[in-house]
Amino acid sequence: MRLKIGNRCYAHAATSKKIKSATLASRSAVVALLLLSVAFGPAQADDRQLQRGNYLVNGVVACGNCHTPKGPNGHPIQDLELSGGVVIEEPGFRAVAPNITPDSETGIGRWTDEQIVNAIRNGKRPDGTTIGPPMPVGFYRNMSDTDVLAIVAYLRSVKPISHQVEKSTFKIPLPDSYGPTLPHIADVSPDDKLSYGKYLAEIGHCMGCHTPMTKGQLDTTRLGAGGRELPAFPAGVVTSANLTPANPGGIATWTDAQVKDAITGGVRPDGRQLVLLMPFDWYKHITPSDLDALVGFLRTLKPAQP
Numbered sequence: 001m002r003l004k005i006g007n008r009c010y011a012h013a014a015t016s017k018k019i020k021s022a023t024l025a026s027r028s029a030v031v032a033l034l035l036l037s038v039a040f041g042p043a044q045a046d047d048r049q050l051q052r053g054n055y056l057v058n059g060v061v062a063c064g065n066c067h068t069p070k071g072p073n074g075h076p077i078q079d080l081e082l083s084g085g086v087v088i089e090e091p092g093f094r095a096v097a098p099n100i101t102p103d104s105e106t107g108i109g110r111w112t113d114e115q116i117v118n119a120i121r122n123g124k125r126p127d128g129t130t131i132g133p134p135m136p137v138g139f140y141r142n143m144s145d146t147d148v149l150a151i152v153a154y155l156r157s158v159k160p161i162s163h164q165v166e167k168s169t170f171k172i173p174l175p176d177s178y179g180p181t182l183p184h185i186a187d188v189s190p191d192d193k194l195s196y197g198k199y200l201a202e203i204g205h206c207m208g209c210h211t212p213m214t215k216g217q218l219d220t221t222r223l224g225a226g227g228r229e230l231p232a233f234p235a236g237v238v239t240s241a242n243l244t245p246a247n248p249g250g251i252a253t254w255t256d257a258q259v260k261d262a263i264t265g266g267v268r269p270d271g272r273q274l275v276l277l278m279p280f281d282w283y284k285h286i287t288p289s290d291l292d293a294l295v296g297f298l299r300t301l302k303p304a305q306p
């Protein structure tokens, strides 16, 4: 049982430990132990949680697109995973993504699970200060308990890196709160393809880049209409695509396979390579069924102009 994503490999540690310590026992005892650990073992549950967290962070959620330093080619430096320092400049702010590795001095190693969940879903640090943009808190507010805890488990599993990061500066006011704390958020069933696709697009904050702004707020009446000028890497700006059917050459005229190639590989049907801002290095790990759900959701966008 292995899951390999982004150079990480999780062997079924608990099970292999059991096999080693059971070498003196009879073969049938080993089989019984294995069956037991597969069916009931708490290690199995933890493993599944870690795998889910690994899948989300290295896939559609792509925390590393902001929190992991990138090399000169614009691709993430895996050895520096989630250690922060990435500067994101927009007219209203100069944001510096913090170190979110488990380093206890410079990262979030001393934060409790609850405090990390509160940072992700409510945009609040343990000292009560508000986390500013472009951390997409608004899109994380409805992340299910299962998924946010899986992400916390994954964050705790990455290599702690000592990296003191400078503070962000904001010219725009930050909200006191992003809304009330929701005590419990249920899972969205993957069997409900459309709702699940919408959920994935939300925790992947696709619409955070692909929706126009009016007076500093995302204009949700024009969801997916694009037209946003975003800072490209290493310099310049790139305009986010209009994903709605109002775009004459847009995805409404592409096959599902073509849309998936754009999301996971950054290539358009006309062969043009999309600018590396959308996190293709992470999206390439999205499973085929999750891609189906995402594309299904994109197909529901209403025509709108940027």
Ligand code: HEC
Binding pocket: 061, 062, 063, 064, 065, 066, 067, 088, 095, 096, 097, 098, 099, 100, 107, 108, 116, 119, 120, 125, 130, 131, 132, 133, 134, 135, 136, 151, 167, 168
């Ligand atoms: C679009 C960029 C972006 C994405 C994606 C993003 N973050 Fe952030 N995050 C930031 C920035 C920038 C800050 C700091 C904002 C500030 O200084 O107020 C931040 C702050 C944080 C903090 C507070 C840390 C501290 O020491 O203050 C945590 C925790 C965090 N992010 C976790 C995550 C996790 C987990 C994910 C994925 C689920 C994620 N972020 C996705 C940009 C991002």
Ligand code: HEC
Binding pocket: 060, 200, 201, 204, 205, 206, 207, 208, 209, 210, 230, 238, 239, 240, 241, 242, 243, 249, 250, 251, 259, 262, 263, 268, 273, 274, 275, 277, 278, 279, 294, 298
């Ligand atoms: C960090 C910002 C950002 C995020 C997050 C993002 N995108 Fe994009 N996306 C862009 C930009 C910018 C372009 C246009 C790039 C170019 O033209 O070279 C683009 C292009 C696309 C295209 C190609 C469309 C066309 O007509 O060329 C598709 C499809 C797409 N995005 C879907 C998605 C989906 C689905 C998600 C979420 C899973 C997502 N994007 C998340 C910024 C983003």
